[in-house]
Amino acid sequence: MFDTETETDPDAQFSAELKSETLKGLVNIISALVDEVKFTLTPEGMTLKAVDAAHVAMIEMKVEKEAFIRYHAEDCEIGIDLDKLKSVLRLASGVDVIRMEQDAEKGKLIFKVGNITRAMTVLDTSGMSDPKVPDLHLKASIGISSDELKRGISAADTISDHVSVKATPERFILSCEGDTDSVSLSVGKESLAELSTDTEVxxxxxxxxxxxxxxxxxxxxxxxxxxxxxxxxxxxxxxADRHVLVNYLLAPRIESD
Amino acid sequence: MFDTETETDPDAQFSAELKSETLKGLVNIISALVDEVKFTLTPEGMTLKAVDAAHVAMIEMKVEKEAFIRYHAEDCEIGIDLDKLKSVLRLASGVDVIRMEQDAEKGKLIFKVGNITRAMTVLDTSGMSDPKVPDLHLKASIGISSDELKRGISAADTISDHVSVKATPERFILSCEGDTDSVSLSVGKESLAELSTDTEVxxxxxxxxxxxxxxxxxxxxxxxxxxxxxxxxxxxxxxADRHVLVNYLLAPRIESD
Amino acid sequence: MFDTETETDPDAQFSAELKSETLKGLVNIISALVDEVKFTLTPEGMTLKAVDAAHVAMIEMKVEKEAFIRYHAEDCEIGIDLDKLKSVLRLASGVDVIRMEQDAEKGKLIFKVGNITRAMTVLDTSGMSDPKVPDLHLKASIGISSDELKRGISAADTISDHVSVKATPERFILSCEGDTDSVSLSVGKESLAELSTDTEVxxxxxxxxxxxxxxxxxxxxxxxxxxxxxxxxxxxxxxADRHVLVNYLLAPRIESD
Incomplete structure (x- = not known):
């Protein structure tokens, strides 16, 4: 049986503590795209790159060691099933601290929340490739609140299965055209955190x-x-106070005219 | 694409603003009976008459222009799909203001909530008849809180599929008889807003x-x-502060003895 | 039709009043094991003994008359369908008082909540046996908060369909082993209300x-x-302020080695 009284192992390749809400934030974002993920660990933090099965979207995430309460890692990779990580998160409330530690010998990752210890087998990362994130130079830059986008997305929900995203020098516009109905979110420059483009894109x-x-x-x-x-x-x-940086790329749907 | 930057059109047949909670209140009541509805508009307000497919119940509603923050209408009819109207309501919180305007040329009704613009095609009202609301003179009058009736209805829920409604000079009684169980709500005159009948009905x-x-x-x-x-x-x-008046008629189930 | 205006019958075999939250607490516990139950009433209170269909668990409950606001009973038995009792509870909020009374003549139990009267046919108790509760003398005694156990149970949920419960002279340990994962709740003596055992069990x-x-x-x-x-x-x-006492027995799963 798994020994529940093990204290932190000073020789562990990876050992860390973080607020459960930080881990929850990470997991929500990654699981919007994939079910399994490979984290690459260094002494400075964790990174991940993932692409969905249909190769439509790609995510790159950098988790700085400052996102953790305590962080120790040697260079290594850890493969994780996100559904299992979600089951660990359900054990914690937002303010709880989650401790985690890699048990290299047994190939397990061990989570501790309060008096609960959860051991999960890590995934084999040998078949998990590192997608190459393209270096894009795009014409328009927009800064907008996630709440405004959430409202726009909700409004589009029943209208169509694709959405047009447009920037003009004066406005940012999300719009959706159905057979009989249409919906749009249109936010003027004065209500945006940033809007920079010379032409309409x-x-x-x-x-x-x-x-x-x-x-x-x-x-x-x-x-x-x-x-x-x-x-x-x-x-x-x-x-997580700017300590978790996300870069998400979404491929366009090209309309053949 | 729908032009999201159109300002209020001074020539629109119908143009109004109201609190989203007022519109939600209306829609809840109408959609208890029908899925599609024809509003008849005049400069003084909106009215609707609707009967359900089985002709068991009928609703007559009068929405005074005072229920709106701003109201302008010429004499006209607008046919609306209530499910679509509900999707507009989901864009707003209770305190949000919903602006609406008929775009006569394109046959669309346009809703604006914050930065979101939603255009929906109106329904053809030519096939939607105006039910004739009978002028009934009934013996008993009762005034009762909706909360008390909600409790009575909930209690009846699993007992039977019909409910007996009774008034005596002293009490108002809702009762439901099942094969083994029964339930009743009995409210004395002293707890009613009104009770007026000479005989038991x-x-x-x-x-x-x-x-x-x-x-x-x-x-x-x-x-x-x-x-x-x-x-x-x-x-x-x-x-809506007495500015939306509802008259609902429900046909009895006649028991053949 | 059931007469809703009957006042409390002084000749009733059983007549009582209690807070709806007390009744809800009882019903939750009993319905964790069975759907129908026989209460044995005496002037001092109610008792029940029940075993589940698979004979894996047994519950013995004693409801002292002090758990009620008002309690009167002659020696008798009442058989109740717990789903129906739950429908009565849905009529009440936690602070509401539920009055109940046996209508011996009609074989019904009558519940009153506010202005609502609900009559339900009682179950025939002649076929409902009284399980014999074994008198066990077990080595270890543990006192632990229900919240801690709830967390441990939740953690175990997806891992396995059985759980090991262990006590040592120093710790109380709940653990669950799956094919690849494991989980445990381990609480030291200092965090327990009680821990008394000479050996590990x-x-x-x-x-x-x-x-x-x-x-x-x-x-x-x-x-x-x-x-x-x-x-x-x-x-x-x-x-219910220690006025409802529960003794629950759960049979072990014996592993054949």
Whole structure:
């Protein structure tokens, strides 16, 4: 039986403590795209790159060691099943501290929340590739509140399965056209955190992908969007007091005219 | 694409603003009976008359222009799909203001909530008839709180599919008889807002219709009931600071002895 | 039709009043094990003994007359369908008073909540046996908060369908082993209300039974556990200001080695 009284192992490759709400924030965002993930650990923090099965969206995340209460790691990789990580999160309330430690010998990751110890087998990372994140230079930059985007996404929900994202020098516009109905979110420059483009740019995106990632971003977060004509959209934002940095790329839907 | 930057059109046949909670109150009540509705607009307000497909219940509603923050209408009719109207309501919180305007040329009704613009195609009203609301003179008048009726209806829920509604000179009684169990709500004259009848009157009604309309009435509303022996029951109440007046008629279930 | 204006019958075999939250507490616990129950009434209070269909668990409950606001009973038995009792509870909020009275002539139990009267046919108790509750002398005694056990049970939920319960002279340990994962709750003597055993004792129990009863116990309750090696576990606790006493026995799952 798993020995529940093990104290922190000073020789562990990875050992850390963080607030459960920080871990929950991470997991919400990653699980908007994938079910399993490979974290790459260094003494300075964790990173991950993941692409969904259909290769429509890609996420790159950097978790600085400052996002943790305590963090120790040697260079290594850990593969995690996100559903299992969610079951650990259900054991904790937002203010609880979650301790985690890799048990290298047994190939397990051990979580401690209060008096509960949860051991989970890590995934084999050998088959999990590192997607190459393209370096895009896009014409328009927009800074907008996650709450405004969430409202726009909700409004679009029953209208169509794709959404047009447009920036003009004066406005940011999300719009959706159905057979009989249409909906749009239009925010003027004065209500945006940032709006910078010389010309009008516009691309069409799959609504479900866009919706999943926006719903996973905490309220009150400013999302930096980079946009161009018929190009991927880049979403940049941070959570956990700016110690978790997210770069999300979503491929456009090209309409054949 | 729908132009999101249109300002209020001074030539629109219909243009109004109201609190989202007022619109939600209306929609809840109407959708207890029908899925599509025809509003008849005049410069003084809106009215609607609707009957359900089985012709068991009928609703007549008068929305005075004072229920709106701003109201302008020429004489016209607008047909609306209530499910779509509910999707507009989901964009707003109770205190939000909803602006609406008919775009006569395109046959659309346009809703604005914050930065969101939602355009919906109106329904063709030519096939939607105006039911004739009968002028009934019923023996008993009862005034009772919607909360008390909601409790009575909930209690009846699993017992039977019809409910007996009775008034005596001293009490108002809702009762339901099942094969093994029974339930009743009995409220004395002293706890009623009104009770006026010379003799005992009683009719039997389908529980689902009665339940649907009572659950749609806001808590804390006094419902005026008019009742007779084996006659339709009339429910009269107002919402939105008495600026929305509702007259609901429910046909009795006649027991063949 | 059931006469709703009957006042309390001084000749009733059973007549009582209690807070709806007290009745709800009882019903939650009993319905964790059975759907129908026979209460044995005496002038001093009510008792029940019940065993589940699979004979895996047994509950013995004593409801002292002090748990009631008013209590009068002659020696008798009442059989109740717990689902119907739950429908009565849904008519009341936690602070409401529920009055109940046996209508011996009609074989009905009558509940009154506010202006609502609910009559239900009682069950025939002649076929409902009284299980004999074994008198066990178990080596270990543990006192632990229901909240701590609820957390442990939740953690075990997806891992396995049985749970090991262990006491050592120093700790109380709940643990669950799956194929790849494991979870444990380990609470030291200093964090327990009580821990008394000379040697380590351990038994294995079906998780669903253990989970159902623990989830039905109110938060903040101290549960007294008695435990031995491959023996039934005894859970003792009280609710309703110690006026409702519960003794729950759960048979072990014996592993054939």
């Amino acid at each position: 516009c691309s069409l995106f799959p609504l479900d992908y866009f919706s999943n990632i926006i719903k996973a971003v905490p309220g009150g977060t400013v999302i930096h969007i980079e946009l161009d004509n018929d190009y991927p959209m880049k979403l940049l934002f941070s959570i | 009683c009719s039997l009604f389908p529980l689902d219709y009665f339940s649907n309309i009572i659950k749609a009435v806001p808590g804390g509303t006094v419902i005026h009931i008019e009742l007779d022996n084996d006659y339709p029951m009339k429910l009269l109440f107002s919402i | 351990c038994s294995l129990f079906p998780l669903d039974y253990f989970s159902n009863i623990i989830k039905a116990v109110p938060g903040g309750t101290v549960i007294h556990i008695e435990l031995d090696n491959d023996y039934p576990m005894k859970l003792l606790f009280s609710i």
